[in-house]
Amino acid sequence: xxxxxxxxxxxxxxxxxxxxxxxxxxxxxxxxxxxxxxxxxxxxxxxxxxxxxxxxxxxxxxxxxxxxxxxxxxxxxxxxxxxxxxxxxxxxxxxxxxxxxxxxxxxxxxxxxxxxxxxxxxxxxxxxxxxxxxxxxxxxxxxxxxxxxxxxxxxxxxxxxxxxxxxxxxxxxxxxxxxxxxxxxxxxxxxxxxxxxxxxxxxxxxxxxxxxxxxxxxxxxxxxxxxxxxxxxxxxxxxxxxxxxxxxxxxxxxxxxxxxxxxxxxxxxxxxxxxxxxxxxxxxxxxxxxxxxxxxxxxxxxxxxxxxxxxxxxxxxxxxxxxxxxxxxxxxxxxxxxxxxxxxx
Amino acid sequence: xxxxxxxxxxxxxxxxxxxxxxxxxxxxxxxxxxxxxxxxxxxxxxxxxxxxxxxxxxxxxxxxxxxxxxxxxxxxxxxxxxxxxxxxxxxxxxxxxxxxxxxxxxxxxxxxxxxxxxxxxxxxxxxxxxxxxxxxxxxxxxxxxxxxxxxxxxxxxxxxxxxxxxxxxxxxxxxxxxxxxxxxxxxxxxxxxxxxxxxxxxxxxxxxxxxxxxxxxxxxxxxxxxxxxxxxxxxxxxxxxxxxxxxxxxxxxxxxxxxxxxxxxxxxxxxxxxxxxxxx
Numbered sequence: 256x257x258x259x260x261x262x263x264x265x266x267x268x269x270x271x272x273x274x275x276x277x278x279x280x281x282x283x284x285x286x287x288x289x290x291x292x293x294x295x296x297x298x299x300x301x302x303x304x305x306x307x308x309x310x311x312x313x314x315x316x317x318x319x320x321x322x323x324x325x326x327x328x329x330x331x332x333x334x335x336x337x338x339x340x341x342x343x344x345x346x347x348x349x350x351x352x353x354x355x356x357x358x359x360x361x362x363x364x365x366x367x368x369x370x371x372x373x374x375x376x377x378x379x380x381x382x383x384x385x386x387x388x389x390x391x392x393x394x395x396x397x398x399x400x401x402x403x404x405x406x407x408x409x410x411x412x413x414x415x416x417x418x419x420x421x422x423x424x425x426x427x428x429x430x431x432x433x434x435x436x437x438x439x440x441x442x443x444x445x446x447x448x449x450x451x452x453x454x455x456x457x458x459x460x461x462x463x464x465x466x467x468x469x470x471x472x473x474x475x476x477x478x479x480x481x482x483x484x485x486x487x488x489x490x491x492x493x494x495x496x497x498x499x500x501x502x503x504x505x506x507x508x509x510x511x512x513x514x515x516x517x518x519x520x521x522x523x524x525x526x527x528x529x530x531x532x533x534x535x536x537x538x539x540x541x542x543x544x545x546x547x548x549x550x551x552x553x554x555x556x557x558x559x560x561x562x563x564x565x566x567x568x569x570x571x572x573x574x575x576x577x578x579x580x581x582x583x584x585x586x587x588x589x590x591x592x593x594x595x596x597x598x599x600x
Numbered sequence: 601x602x603x604x605x606x607x608x609x610x611x612x613x614x615x616x617x618x619x620x621x622x623x624x625x626x627x628x629x630x631x632x633x634x635x636x637x638x639x640x641x642x643x644x645x646x647x648x649x650x651x652x653x654x655x656x657x658x659x660x661x662x663x664x665x666x667x668x669x670x671x672x673x674x675x676x677x678x679x680x681x682x683x684x685x686x687x688x689x690x691x692x693x694x695x696x697x698x699x700x701x702x703x704x705x706x707x708x709x710x711x712x713x714x715x716x717x718x719x720x721x722x723x724x725x726x727x728x729x730x731x732x733x734x735x736x737x738x739x740x741x742x743x744x745x746x747x748x749x750x751x752x753x754x755x756x757x758x759x760x761x762x763x764x765x766x767x768x769x770x771x772x773x774x775x776x777x778x779x780x781x782x783x784x785x786x787x788x789x790x791x792x793x794x795x796x797x798x799x800x801x802x803x804x805x806x807x808x809x810x811x812x813x814x815x816x817x818x819x820x821x822x823x824x825x826x827x828x829x830x831x832x833x834x835x836x837x838x839x840x841x842x843x844x845x846x847x848x849x850x851x852x853x854x855x856x857x858x859x860x861x862x863x864x865x866x867x868x869x870x871x872x873x874x875x876x877x878x879x880x
Contacts, residue, residue, distance in 0.1 A: 322607040325656045331697040335605040362850055371606045371848035482877040509852030512607070512845045516657040523607065523660075528845075528853070535853055536843050536879070539661075539683025542816075544842065544856070544879040554855075554879065562858035 256409070257427040257436070258446040261416075265442055266423065270297035272439050273344050277384070280314060281346040282307055291345070302347060302418075305394050306575060310352045310505040314345060315379045316363065316527075322375075322512070324522040338378045344435065346386045351399045351573040353385055353411035355505025361567050362508050384431050387412035391457055393465045396576030398589060400462055401469040404574065407458035417454050424454040469589045470596065471560070471570060478561040480600045482553070490591055491552035493584045498529035500578035500586070501555065506563075506571040509535075530554055556591060606848055609654045609699030611635045617694055620678060620760040621753070627725055627760055628690055629666060629678040632700055645669050646707030647732040648839065648867045652847045653677060654699030658688040662844045662862070665703065666728040668735030675700075678728040678760060704847045705866050708733050708837065710740075713809050717745035721822050723794050723814025724753050727760050729839055729866075730813050741773055748803060752779035752794040756787055777801055795821035798829075805831040812838050816880070823870055836870040840880065856880055 261269060273279050279294045284301045288308040294300060309318075325333045363376035389407035390397070399406060409415045413432035417424040424446060427436050436443070446454075501507040511528035514521055528535060531552075536545045545551050563571035572588070579587050612632040621627040632653075634640040645651075645665055654660040661683075667676035681690045692698065710733065718737060722730045730749075737744050749768075753759045758780075765776050779790040779797045790797045795818065810831055812822045819838055826836050842854035842861045849863040857878030859865065 323605060325699075327656045329697070331611050331656060331699070333608050333611065333699065335608055371850070373606070373850055374604055479877070508850070510845065510850075512659070512851070514657055514659045521657050523654075525607075528851070530852065538841070538843055539686065550879050557857075558852075558855070562855065565858045 257433065258451060259425040259427065259436070259443040260419075260446045260450055261423045261425055261443055263418075263421055263423060267297040269439060269442050270294065270300065270346065272442070273346070273435070276438060277435075278341065278343040279346060280311075280343060291347075294346070300347065302388060305390055305392070305397075306349060306352070306577065308577075308581075309503060310355060310575065310577070311345060311348050312352070312355055312359070312505050314343075315356065315383065316359070316376050316508065317379075318527050320375055320525045321522045322525055324520065325516075327516065327519055327521060335374075338375055340378055340382050342384060343379075343382050344384045344386060347388045348385050348412065349390055349575075350387060350404055350406055350408045350411060351397075351575040352505050353387055354399070354402075354404055354408070354573045355575075356380065356385075357411055358506045358563070358567070358569055358571060358573065359508045366567070384414075384435050385412040386432075387415040389415060389417040389458065389461065391418055391461050393461055394576060394580075396467060396579040397465050398467040398469050398574035398576060400465050401467075401471065401574050402570060402572065405458060406461040406465070407454075417457055419450060419453045419457055422450070424450055424457075467576075467589055469572075469574065469592050471592065474560050474592055474595060475564045477595055477598070477600075478557060481595070481598055482557075484598055484600060486594070486598050487549050487553040490556075490586075490594070491548040494531075494548050494552050494586060495584055496531050496533070496548055496551065497583060498531040499581045499583070500588075501529040501531055502527060503577040503581055505573050505575055505577075506559070530558070556588075556595075560592065560595075606701070607846070609652065609660070609701040610639045611697050612700040614692055614694055614696050614698060615674060617692075620762075621680075621758045623757055624681075625758070626681045626690065627678055627758075628681075629676050629760075630689070630692075630698075631667075631674050631676050632698065633674045634700070635697070640673075643675075643703075645675070645703035647710060647736045648705070648707035648729055649703035650705050650847070650862075650866060651675065651677065651700055651702035652704065652844075653679075653685075653689065654701075655685060655688040655692070656699060659685050660699065661685040662704070662847055664729035664732070664839070664866070666731045668732050668739060670736055670739035678725065678731070680725040702847070704862055706864070708811065708867055710736060714743045715745065715807075717806075717808040718747050719803055719808055719810040720747075720749045720751070721794055721798060721810060721812040721814070721826075722749075722751045723818040724758060725760065726812075726814030726818070727751055728813075730811060731761060731764075733811065738768075738774070745807065747774035748777065748801070749774065750777045750779075750794060750797055750801065752781070752790075752792075752797060754781045756780050756784055793821070794818050795825045798822060798825050803829065805829055805835060808835065810836050812836070833871040833874060834869050837867060838870065838873075839866040840868055840873070841866065842880075 289304040559571035663677040
């Protein structure tokens with residue numbers, strides 16, 4: 256792995272250069288929140304706020320997506336929209352959000368022979384080059400370290416930037432990352448051993464600054480034993496079913512499909528959906544397998560901490576803390592899992 | 601359903617429509633023919649598998665294929681008029697175009713069951729997936745032992761495939777036992793629920809596979825009675841239903857526990873689902 260450094264004041268120059276060669280996306284402040292947007296002027300980029308409100312999963316798994324268009328009537332014709340395949344650089348993604356892609360990749364891209372592949376997700380994922388940015392000062396509800404992750408993990412990105420004072424320490428992780436660096440390499444210097452040590456100390460300090468921990472040991476087996484427990488009634492009591500925990504989760508991947516059409520033309524559109532809504536599982540017959548909040552809250556917890564581990568060998572949680580930060584009734588997933596462990600069965 | 605886009609359906613023409621049951625909950629069987637010759641040629645499926653049918657401008661829904669794969673020229677779906685999509689489909693006329701993609705899900709293990717007796721227990725529109733299996737067994741009659749079809753609906757008006765049963769009963773290579781829930785003038789067969797008809801018929805579990813599809817309450821008592829008759833849990837098969845959108849294991853909504861009905865199902869043995877933890 257190539258280790259480089261970049262003086263901080265050169266960042267706009269670098270991003271300008273990247274932006275001239277690729278589509279560049281990065282975090283900007285918008286209506287008081289951080290959001291990943293196409294960058295036209297590198298000065299727009301905001302690296303002071305830690306996490307975007309909507310995770311950058313929206314860049315790959317778009318909130319709305321036209322799956323195909325059609326003409327109605329006698330000459331019914333269907334057509335798939337063209338999906339852009341030129342390279343796109345996503346700058347400033349955090350470890351937890353980058354790891355979110357690793358968790359949902361098998362869902363969209365298939366994991367075994369015969370699985371279907373979602374072409375929209377797959378093409379966007381393949382066209383994206385992820386430049387991560389280490390978190391030096393984690394937020395109050397960060398807990399990525401509970402999943403063997405680190406605020407400065409190189410594993411989920413193509414290139415990782417770490418702020419080491421007056422410079423960025425730059426680690427080039429993948430081939431995709433190398434290709435990108437080659438195109439802009441004149442701007443970097445080789446990193447020294449001393450700078451490497453500062454980078455390590457920075458990571459250690461960030462890990463130490465994470466105060467929250469989710470204890471997931473044995474949770475899969477415990478959940479197997481308490482599906483019918485009244486605990487779920489209690490846990491769901493304060494939930495108002497707003498769905499924000501699912502919309503802002505980097506690992507939630509559920510969607511709805513709807514037709515939008517005029518008399519002659521139309522399209523089938525996919526939109527993010529949430530298992531927290533009553534309609535989500537409502538059959539045409541009127542029967543609903545998950546009629547109450549209890550069923551829906553339970554399903555969400557099980558999906559992340561029992562079904563995901565069983566189906567994909569991984570928890571469906573990155574520890575980003577968004578569902579805790581944004582829940583209007585203060586449901587705290589770390590506390591829920593702590594209480595799961597305390598339940599007597 | 602092109603190679604590049606699994607969400608994109610093929611165009612299919614409705615070549616005929618047959619009204620199976622009338623009234624508020626009317627049932628129609630739509631015979632569909634893919635318009636692309638290539639697709640028509642290469643489309644294959646197994647009994648039990650499902651297909652996503654589109655009405656452009658309304659949406660799409662998943663249906664069991666009710667025809668047999670031994671019939672290669674077309675596929676059929678039997679649809680009860682119930683929700684938004686099925687109402688739109690019922691308004692379609694012969695010659696109109698719809699979309700279709702699939703096939704999806706697993707199937708009944710008909711290869712494995714060669715040499716066995718097969719007992720079908722259907723209720724209402726639940727007969728649709730069973731019809732695919734029955735027609736398949738009829739077309740491969742020598743591969744299977746005794747075939748019994750136990751089928752019931754609320755009234756005689758709600759019974760599907762009536763003329764097909766009439767045709768089948770002319771031959772003596774299978775037995776048909778129809779029922780309706782309440783007495784009707786002119787009805788000379790069993791009156792009562794399917795689980796009760798099953799009890800009355802008292803079939804032997806020996807070398808027999810029982811397949812049941814219908815309303816959840818019927819399935820529950822059919823299985824209970826089968827077990828009482830001495831059927832083992834792995835001799836009993838049923839299909840499960842959940843609301844679906846993508847049909848390909850991605851959109852997340854059709855899970856019962858960690859299983860996705862669209863790809864892990866819809867066919868399950870009672871053995872597989874008896875202890876399943878999940879909302880159904």
